[in-house]
Amino acid sequence: MNKYNKTHSILVVEDNLTDFNKIEQLILELDFIPEIRHAKNFEEASVILSSDEKFFDVVLLDLTLPDISAQNLVNEMLDSVLFCPIIVLTSNADVDLSFRLISQGVSDYLMKDGLTAAMLYKSIVCSIKRKKIFFSYDEEKIRYTDLFHLSPLPMWVYDLGTFEFLDVNEAGIRKYGYTKEEFLKMTIKEIWPEEDYPLFDEGVHSFNQYKNNFKKRYLRHQKKNRDIINVEVQSNIIYFKNQKVKLVMANDITKQIKYIKTIENQNKSLKNIAWTHSHIVRAPLAKMMSIIDFMKESDGMSAEYEDLLNHFFDSGTELDGIIRDIVKKTETINKIEDK
Known part of the structure; x- marks a missing residue:
């Protein structure tokens, strides 16, 4: 067999010297460069494994x-x-x-009798790859757990069939007021206001809950103290304890919505003020300016009164310009809201 540059460190724990020599010979035939260490009993193996000088790729x-x-x-x-x-x-x-040994965590179980280099090579390579996959999966689970439990936003996992809570993070417990034990006895419908139940039923009986992952939805939820909050919800289907479930993240946007409504009410008031200026104030102003214009054209008016009327007319023109600016700003606000 051709040898590659990849070096594998192998610890062989074997008390029978004849068996060790056979295993060593098989290892030397494999498609990698081996570094073989031999332990004749458990005590020797323990000393070798407790040493920091070498990390082994596999133990036979x-x-x-x-x-x-x-x-x-x-x-x-x-x-x-x-x-x-x-x-x-x-x-x-x-x-x-x-x-039983494999269920405990042993990677493979091989018979010494009839063992070939090819069999040993396959077992070693596959065992190393499986171990890497296992630990990468384990790291992903740890990452998921950290992201879930340390998230500042409420998150929970629920069963797609029964809608029962399967897990909830600390942020969710603090926000909604239920204990974790209470959550795990509830369904997600129980955090909806009763008047929104028809909307809930319509949603869960459609296929939308199985698609549109990460799509934002805007809902109302009800806390344990009966307070109703507005939430922005994002969800995704994941595997949790070997079953398909939905992972949900909820962001309380109640304050933002109240702020937006306050701005909308202020804009509405501004529109009313602008309409009043445009239609009610300008009407008598226009009449006043027409009267002034008529008086200026009258014969026999002294220069003193004519000068005074000109001041009145200029002031009226200035006031009319201010009203027009207010109306234009209101129209700009309308265009922004329409967008």
Whole structure:
């Protein structure tokens, strides 16, 4: 077999020197450069594994060592090599034992009799890859847990069939006022106001809950103290404890909506003021300016009165311009709101 640059560090725990020599010979035939370390019993293996000088890619473990029972050996070795796969090599063709060991965390179970280099190579490579996948999945679970429980926004997970809460974070507990135990006895419908139940029923009986992931929805929720809040909700379907569930994040936007309504009311008042200026104030102003214009055209008016009327007319023109500016600003506000 061709040897590649990749080096694999292998610890062989085997008390039978003849068996070790056979295993070593098989390893030397594999498609990688091996660094082999030999331990003749559990005590030697423990010393080697507790040392910081070397990290092993795989451990080949014989079950029958002189200084420890097989069951205790497996448990102790699994505790010692958390990040390293263990492949059991044995002469005992016990299927039940092999299943039990693999369920405990052993990566593979191989018979010494008839073992070939190809079989050993496949087992080592697959065990290393499976271990990497397992720990990457474990890291993803830790990341999800951190994001979920440390999120400042309320988050929960619920069953798509029963709508029961399966998990809720601390932010959700603080915001809604229920304990975690209370949440886990409830359905998500119970945090909706009763008058919104028809909207809830319409939504859950459609296929929309299975699609449009991450799409924002704007709903009303009711807290334990009966206060109703406006929320912006985003959700996604994930796997939780081997079942499809929905992960939900809810952002309380009650204050923002109140602020927007305040601005809308202020704009409405401004519109009313502008309409009053445009239609009610300008009408008598226009009449006044027409009268002044008529008086200016009258014969026999003294220069003193004509000068005074000109001042009145100029003031009226200035006031009319101010009213027009107010109306234009109101029209600008209308255009922005329409957009």
